[in-house]
Amino acid sequence: MTDVAPIAPLARTPEEWAEALRPAGVRPFHARQVFRWVHARSVVDPEAMSDLPKELRATLAPLGLAQSLQVADERRAADGTRKLLVRLRDGATVETVLIPGVTGSKGKLPSPVSAVHDDADAAAAVDDDDEAPGEGSEPIRVTQCISTQVGCAMGCVFCASGVAGLKRQMGADEIVGQVIAGRARLEEGERLTNVVLMGMGEPLHNYAATVRALRLLTHPEGLGLSARRITVSTSGLVPEIARLGEDFAGNIGLAISLHAADDETRSRLMPINKKYPLGVLMAALRAYPLPRRRRITIEYTLVSGENDLPQEAKKLGRLLRGLPVKVNLIPMNPIAASPLGPPDMGRVLAFQRVLCDAGYSCFIRRRRGDDVGAACGQLALLGAKAKVRTVKRAPQPDGKTGR
Ligand code: SAH
Ligand code: SF4
Numbered sequence: 367m368t369d370v371a372p373i374a375p376l377a378r379t380p381e382e383w384a385e386a387l388r389p390a391g392v393r394p395f396h397a398r399q400v401f402r403w404v405h406a407r408s409v410v411d412p413e414a415m416s417d418l419p420k421e422l423r424a425t426l427a428p429l430g431l432a433q434s435l436q437v438a439d440e441r442r443a444a445d446g447t448r449k450l451l452v453r454l455r456d457g458a459t460v461e462t463v464l465i466p467g468v469t470g471s472k473g474k475l476p477s478p479v480s481a482v483h484d485d486a487d488a489a490a491a492v493d494d495d496d497e498a499p500g501e502g503s504e505p506i507r508v509t510q511c512i513s514t515q516v517g518c519a520m521g522c523v524f525c526a527s528g529v530a531g532l533k534r535q536m537g538a539d540e541i542v543g544q545v546i547a548g549r550a551r552l553e554e555g556e557r558l559t560n561v562v563l564m565g566m567g568e569p570l571h572n573y574a575a576t577v578r579a580l581r582l583l584t585h586p587e588g589l590g591l592s593a594r595r596i597t598v599s600t601s602g603l604v605p606e607i608a609r610l611g612e613d614f615a616g617n618i619g620l621a622i623s624l625h626a627a628d629d630e631t632r633s634r635l636m637p638i639n640k641k642y643p644l645g646v647l648m649a650a651l652r653a654y655p656l657p658r659r660r661r662i663t664i665e666y667t668l669v670s671g672e673n674d675l676p677q678e679a680k681k682l683g684r685l686l687r688g689l690p691v692k693v694n695l696i697p698m699n700p701i702a703a704s705p706l707g708p709p710d711m712g713r714v715l716a717f718q719r720v721l722c723d724a725g726y727s728c729f730i731r732r733r734r735g736d737d738v739g740a741a742c743g744q745l746a747l748l749g750a751k752a753k754v755r756t757v758k759r760a761p762q763p764d765g766k767t768g769r
Contacts, residue, residue: 375429376404376539376546377578380587390425398587400426405542405588408549410435435543440551452547454540458533460513460566462544466556467507505557512544514576515567520601521637522623524669527566529703536567538578545583561591564599564621570606577613593617594657599665604642604650616655621663621694622647626673627681635672644685651689661690661727668717669698670709679720692727 373382384397396418403415412418412426438459439451448464518525519532544565549558561583563569569576576598583591597619598610610618626632632639639647651662664686668674686693695718697708708714714730721728 374434374537374539375431376410376434376543377537377575377582379582379585387422387425392422392425396422401585402587404431404546405582405585406590408546410546434537434540435547437547437551448551450544450547450551452540452544454516454536456534458516460516460536460540460544462513462548462565463511464548464551465509465511467509467559503555506555507559508552508556509560509562510545510548510558511562511565512541512548513565513567514541514563514569514572514579518567519571520568522601522625523635523704524625524667524698524701524706526701526703529701532567532571535572536575538575538582541575541579542582545589549589558589559591560595560597562597562599562621564597568601568603569598570600570603570610573606573609577610580614580618594619594660597621597663599623599663601636601638602642602647602650603638604646607650607654611654616657616660619660619663620651620654620656621665622651623665623667624682625665625667625669627678627685631673631678635669648685648689656690661692664691664693665696666693667696667698668709668714669706670713672706674709674713674717676716676720679717680724683721683724683726686726692729693721695721695728695730697730 375383375386378386378401380398380401383401384392384394387397387400388394399418400415400422403409403418409415410431412423412431415423415426418426433455436453437450438453441449443449446466450462450464451459452462453459513536515527515536516533517530518527520528521531522528545558545561552558563576580593580596580598583589583596584593593614594617599621600607601623607620610620623636624632625635626639627644629639629643632644642650654662656662666673666682682693695714697711697714698706700707709717718728718730
């Protein structure tokens with residue numbers, strides 16, 4: 367045993383369940399079953415764990431497994447997006463969002479354009495770009511966006527969480543608790559296929575808890591999500607990007623919140639840039655052990671008058687040259703705490719045109735779930751079918767396509 371704080375029950379691995387329950391005389395086999403009930407089946411009520419011995423269910427009862435995943439509110443948007451307000455142990459609340467995607471022939475059909483995309487990264491899977499329409503009654507694929515901190519310390523000027531500041535870190539149990547609660551609320555025909563860490567907070571500023579949550583989500587005896595179906599979005603914490611690359615051999619999808627192509631603009635929008643300027647950030651991206659055919663997602667929130675000019679798009683194109691990326695442009699979602707706002711659509715399209723002409727896959731993301739307030743800053747880019755899509759251009763004469 368180590369001298370660190372005890373691991374919360376929902377965050378235990380099967381081995382840790384076995385160790386924790388051994389003093390109560392529970393056999394390792396039964397302890398592993400508890401893990402499976404929680405993580406593979408999203409069942410946290412011991413009484414519902416029907417194949418466990420009665421005494422074990424009684425042992426589990428006082429643990430209060432459901433405490434990190436009380437859903438205080440649930441709202442559904444017209445587009446099927448569901449926002450859950452999760453109340454944590456201490457009463458703090460965070461949001462998680464379920465985003466149903468397109469499905470096979472029994473559901474909404476993907477647009478012909480989306481079907482030709484061959485993205486293999488999890489972020490793209492959010493948009494079903496990597497799935498051709500299937501045969502028969504396929505499940506409706508759901509992406510869940512989860513939070514990793516209550517608030518955020520990074521202070522990005524266009525972000526509600528950043529303006530509010532960091533309230534506290536979330537435990538791994540609270541991070542996975544959102545997924546357990548989300549899965550328990552899936553509707554008939556739906557299946558959770560992707561998880562994106564794009565909710566409240568900076569995941570890499572809560573590294574240990576985030577990594578434990580990723581290990582639980584990918585555990586073969588639990589939900590068993592493939593790492594490539596999980597995307598971590600970060601404002602660019604360079605040492606932790608390297609650690610994440612090492613810890614998961616590059617298999618976790620990476621989304622980088624760039625938002626500017628020069629240090630002056632980026633530092634103005636995102637204070638973290640003063641600590642890790644673009645030079646070191648780009649070096650970290652080049653060093654990320656990305657598997658073949660995978661791409662890093664570049665998120666670029668367009669803020670009127672701040673970072674939205676065509677020459678800034680050109681600069682961005684130069685900055686990204688040679689990196690395997692796709693670019694998501696997100697017109698800023700207005701927040702109460704700031705006068706900043708999105709550019710008009712003409713500007714957005716002009717920005718996209720420059721990047722497309724430079725050979726990049728570049729998408730404009732529309733907001734989903736606006737009518738239930740799920741379109742708060744971070745969630746702007748989730749699950750959004752691009753309002754405007756362009757098919758990748760042929761390789762440029764110099765052989766570079768931006769991929
Ligand atoms: N902290 C991480 C993940 C959460 S934020 C990160 O910054 O990457 C997820 C995304 O939402 C980021 O790209 C962030 O820049 C963007 N975002 C935040 N506030 C926004 C807003 N008001 N409008 C549009 N995008 C916003
Ligand atoms: Fe934090 Fe991300 Fe918001 Fe920046 S954009 S303040 S890093 S949550």
